[in-house]
Amino acid sequence: MGKIIILEETTKHPLTLMGQRAGVCWGGNIQDKDKNYKRGLDCLESGHGRVLEYVNVEMVMEGYSARVIREWYTHIGGAPTRLQASTRYINYSDFDYIVPQSVKNHKEAEMRYEKCISEIKDCTRYLLEECQIPREDIAMLLPLGMQTKIVDKRNLRNILDMCQQRLCNRANWEYRSMMHDILAELGRLSDEWAYIVEHYCEPKCKKLGYCPEKNSCGLMKKRDGK
Ligand SMILES: Cc1cc2nc3c(=O)[nH]c(=O)nc-3n(C[C@H](O)[C@H](O)[C@H](O)COP(=O)(O)OP(=O)(O)OC[C@H]3O[C@@H](n4cnc5c(N)ncnc54)[C@H](O)[C@@H]3O)c2cc1C
Known part of the structure; x- marks a missing residue:
């Protein structure tokens, strides 16, 4: 925590x-x-x-x-x-995140939650490394968690x-x-x-x-x- x-x-x-x-x-x-x-x-x-x-x-x-x-x-x-x-200077392609207990208690929900986070991370990396999109714009994808x-x-x-x-x-x-x-x-x-x-x-x-x-x-x- x-x-x-x-x-x-x-x-x-x-x-x-x-x-x-x-x-x-x-x-x-x-x-x-x-x-x-x-x-x-x-x-x-x-x-x-x-x-x-x-x-x-x-x-x-x-x-x-x-x-x-x-x-x-x-x-x-x-x-x-x-x-x-900052979401401009820090690289967020591998951010840490919170998993609520209610999600942890539900196997399928937890799997989907992790998959969604992993998708955001992949996309963040792709936009940054392959497309050279500025970090401050990629930050729009970052989740509240x-x-x-x-x-x-x-x-x-x-x-x-x-x-x-x-x-x-x-x-x-x-x-x-x-x-x-x-x-x-x-x-x-x-x-x-x-x-x-x-x-x-x-x-x-x-x-x-x-x-x-x-x-x-x-x-x-x-x-x-x-
Ligand atoms: C169960 C629950 C549900 C909630 N749901 C939501 C929600 O859905 N959305 C949301 O945005 N928030 C939500 N809140 C947060 C809450 O409603 C307040 O926004 C939050 O507590 C901060 O405001 P405050 O007045 O309590 O504190 P502060 O802003 O710190 O103010 C403290 C006190 O200072 C004084 N004060 C502050 N600003 C001024 C000013 N401009 N002029 C004069 N006096 C001032 C007032 O006396 C005020 O009571 C929720 C809270 C709880 C407990």
């Missing part, structure tokens, strides 16, 4: 940083690390969301499908940014908001699994991150106390108690 590499520019002590930033505005003692930590925690618990935006998360995400990265790009709150592997790589930068507010959408049982399986990969890596970064992941990275139903989705998975009751 995919791989998440958390870059060193990621804030290592998010709660302390948040408390330090808030302390500036509250005339607090920002030299005291414990006070900063407690103030940061208080901001998080009280829902003072603006301080979440000082917490930087930068990572390399690789081995996920171009399809799931396309969905990743819909989270625009907080003006995140990213770079994606092709693995890609991005360098991503966003803030904690965006990550928490994304968790609410993408840890939902109704969210796409690859996205959910990618979210769990990201949270596992962030949780390993420090105790402060581990605390945030454990207590604040949750689907929207947990935060709301009910499920707002039209077609609920049943984890939480709907607003009307059904």
